[in-house]
Amino acid sequence: MFPIRDHNPSQSRPVVVPALIVANVAIFLLTLPLDQTSARLWTELALYPAAVMQGDLLWGLLTHMFLHAGLLHLAGNMLFLWIFGDNLEDQFGRLGFLLFYIACGLAAAGAQIAAEPDPGVPMVGASGAIAGVMGGYLLLFPRARVDVLVIVVVLVRVIALPAWLMLLGWFGLQLAAGYAMSGAGGGVAYWAHAGGFAAGVVLTLARFLWLGGPAFWTRTHGQPPHPPSRFAPSRIPPVRRP
Template identity: 90%
Template sequence: MFPIRDHNPSQSRPVVTIALILANVAIFLLTLPLDEAGARLWTELALYPAAVAQGELLWGLLTHMFLHAGLLHLAGNMLFLWIFGDNLEDQFGRLGFLLFYLACGLAAAAAQIAAESDPGVPMVGASGAIAGVMGGYLLLFPRARVDVLVIVVVLVRVVTLPAWLMLGVWFVLQLASGYAMAGVGPGVAYWAHAGGFAAGVALTLARFLWLGGPGYWRRTHGQPPHPPSQFAPSRIPPVRRP
């Protein structure tokens, strides 16, 4: 299932969220392996757990968050950031959100390094940092509505789910996949996703308590503290694959 939008409008222009998306796209274009220079730049900016453990190539802890292994990898991550990032930026402010995002990315990297059976495998992608954004979103807006594109074998349909269900299922899948794929070899950094998500929840806790903790949930009923976006019913009909 793929989220396509939420019903939680931001109250200000999400400058940092937009800037992060543009930075990721720009670096992706710079590192396209169309020539030796682009491939070398991609290689040098990746995160190498073995090197970090030796105190080398430490810049990879930050630069890996802006690298992607392909267009679909980039597009999926940026879609998640666009949907969930603006509301966290509203809550933390621009500088606060940037620091939050980078801290979640560092926590995600630490989780993957701790769990990685092959420390020589490079790690790239913004998904750990974005998972932190999703964790913070879950804590503050558990009942915000999210429109999700669901593909089940032969059916394609858009459904609206509460954030706690969509994000909770996503987190459980990361944990289950991390255990299932342990020792299999290079692949998706599931533990980075789980670690980033947990860090996002932890780093948002202070903001949640400042807003009133459980009292904030009672006041807002777990929904956005402002009127939700209203969208016309989806025109995407159920599609049966041939």
């Protein structure tokens, strides 16, 4: 399942979210393996858990959030940030959202280091920080609708799911994969995803309580506090194998 958009428009124009996307794309282009300089830059900016445990290369805790291991890795992360980030920026303000994003990324890195202090491979990617954005979104807008592209072998279709179902399902998969792959490597930082998501929920609690806590959910029924976006029905037809 791939989310392609939500029905939760932000009330202000996002600035930090597109700036983060531009920064990630720019650094991805700078670190493409074109020559020794770009390769060395990627190597020096990655996060090495074993080194961090020894107090070395600490800048990787921040810089790894802007590195990606390939085009699909980058595109997937930026899609999730674009879908869910604008509403969190709307709630926290620009500076507040930037600090929230970085804090979630640091928490994600901490969770991965605690789970696998010496994985043998460097850690890169914005997914831990973006998982935090998803956790905050879940707390504030659990019933906002998210359009999801579903691909089941021979069937392709777009369906609208409540955010709580899509996000909790995603979080559950990270936990399950983290336990299943514990100690086996595999190249995916599942515990960073889970840790970032949990940090996002915790760091959003203050905003949630300021809005009224459970009373906010009562007022909004867990949906966006303003009219949701409306889209024409999907034109993607079911695709079946001949």
